[in-house]
Amino acid sequence: NAGVMQNPRHLVRRRGQEARLRCSPMKGHSHVYWYRQLPEEGLKFMVYLQKENIIDESGMPKERFSAEFPKEGPSILRIQQVVRGDSAAYFCASSTDSYEQYFGPGTRLTVT
Amino acid sequence: GENVEQHPSTLSVQEGDSAVIKCTYSDSASNYFPWYKQELGKRPQLIIDIRSNVGEKKDQRIAVTLNKTAKHFSLHITETQPEDSAVYFCAAKKGSGGSYIPTFGRGTSLIVHP
Numbered sequence: 001n002a003g004v005m006q007n008p009r010h011l012v013r014r015r016g017q018e019a020r021l022r023c024s025p026m027k028g029h030s031h032v033y034w035y036r037q038l039p040e041e042g043l044k045f046m047v048y049l050q051k052e053n054i055i056d057e058s059g060m061p062k063e064r065f066s067a068e069f070p071k072e073g074p075s076i077l078r079i080q081q082v083v084r085g086d087s088a089a090y091f092c093a094s095s096t097d098s099y100e101q102y103f104g105p106g107t108r109l110t111v112t
Numbered sequence: 113g114e115n116v117e118q119h120p121s122t123l124s125v126q127e128g129d130s131a132v133i134k135c136t137y138s139d140s141a142s143n144y145f146p147w148y149k150q151e152l153g154k155r156p157q158l159i160i161d162i163r164s165n166v167g168e169k170k171d172q173r174i175a176v177t178l179n180k181t182a183k184h185f186s187l188h189i190t191e192t193q194p195e196d197s198a199v200y201f202c203a204a205k206k207g208s209g210g211s212y213i214p215t216f217g218r219g220t221s222l223i224v225h226p
Contacts, residue, residue, distance in 0.1 A: 033213070042201060042218040043156065056213060091155065099144045099163075099205065101214065103155040 002027065004094050004104035005074075012110045019079040019086070021107045025094030032075045033101060034067060037089045049075060082111045114139040116204050118217025126225050131192050133220045135202035136184040142204040145178060145185045146214065151198045159200075160187070192224045 005024040013019050025032050030050055035043040045059040049069035060067065064082075069075040079086055089108050093101040115138040125131050135145075143164035148156035162169045162176045162185065169176050173192075178185040185204075189196055199221050205214035 040219075043216045045213050045215075048213055059213075100146065100158055100161065102158065103148075105155045 004029075004092060004102055006092055006104035006107050008107060009105060010108050010110070012112060013082045014112055015083055016081050019082050019109055019111075021077040021079075021090050021092075021109070022074040023077070023092035023094075023104055024074040025092075026102055029094035029096050029102075031095045031097075032069050033093045033095075034075075034077050035091045035093065037091060037106075043091065046077070079109075082109075084111050087111045114142060114204055114206070114215040116202060116215045116217045118202050118220055120220060121218065122221045122223070124223045124225065125192050127192060127194060129192055131189045131196070131222055131224075133187045133200055133202070133222070134184060135186070135204075135217050136182075137204040137215075138183065139204070139206060140180075140183065141206040144205040144214075145176070146203050146205070147174075147176060147187050148201045148203070149198045150201065150219075156201060189222075192222075194224050194226050197222055197224045 004026055007022050032049045034046040037043050047060045047067045048056040052071050064080045066078045087110050089106045091103050091106045093103045095101045118135045146161040147159050149159045150156040160171050160174050160176050162178050173190050175188045199219045201219050202217040203214040205212050
């Protein structure tokens with residue numbers, strides 16, 4: 001059973017470009033969570049999705065950020081018009097209806 | 113909302129010593145408390161968890177204790193080894209299943225000196 005997959009692992013974008021981060025949950029997992037981690041800081045919740053539904057986006061910035069989890073395919077976190085402050089590691093995690101969340105390897109976004 | 117405080121932020125021990133990391137939470141409805149280990153540049157990995165109907169749980173050299181009355185829980189690592197060096201995060205979550213969001217502590221950087 002493959003773990004949570006994320007791609008790309010590293011992404012470099014110039015200011016103003018779009019960043020698109022992908023997350024494939026573990027097989028059988030229907031819940032996906034996105035987190036942002038700044039250097040030497042904890043995990044900040046961004047958004048929680050189930051298939052075709054955003055359940056909780058209370059941690060998502062109101063502008064430029066969006067997320068989706070379509071019926072087919074991976075979950076996508078999209079950041080439009082990136083700025084230097086968006087540079088961070090972005091982790092997704094997945095779970096079944098149980099408590100445990102399993103994390104992907106992360107995407108390290110660098111905005112130049 | 114839930115607030116999780118984690119201490120210390122850095123912990124330095126000699127190989128073979130024990131290490132204890134403490135977390136407090138604010139929402140008495142929280143009922144699930146996982147601990148994650150994150151090595152440099154890697155993903156957070158679940159190492160142990162405890163639910164509110166249990167006071168203590170052990171898995172080889174690691175154990176977690178929970179005091180619901182005081183709203184705090186702790187991670188204990190015995191006979192530490194250099195490979196235990198990592199950042200450890202606690203979290204608190206309420207509700208059942210995958211439908212609630214965990215709140216994470218800020219992390220403890222554990223350094224085990226050989």
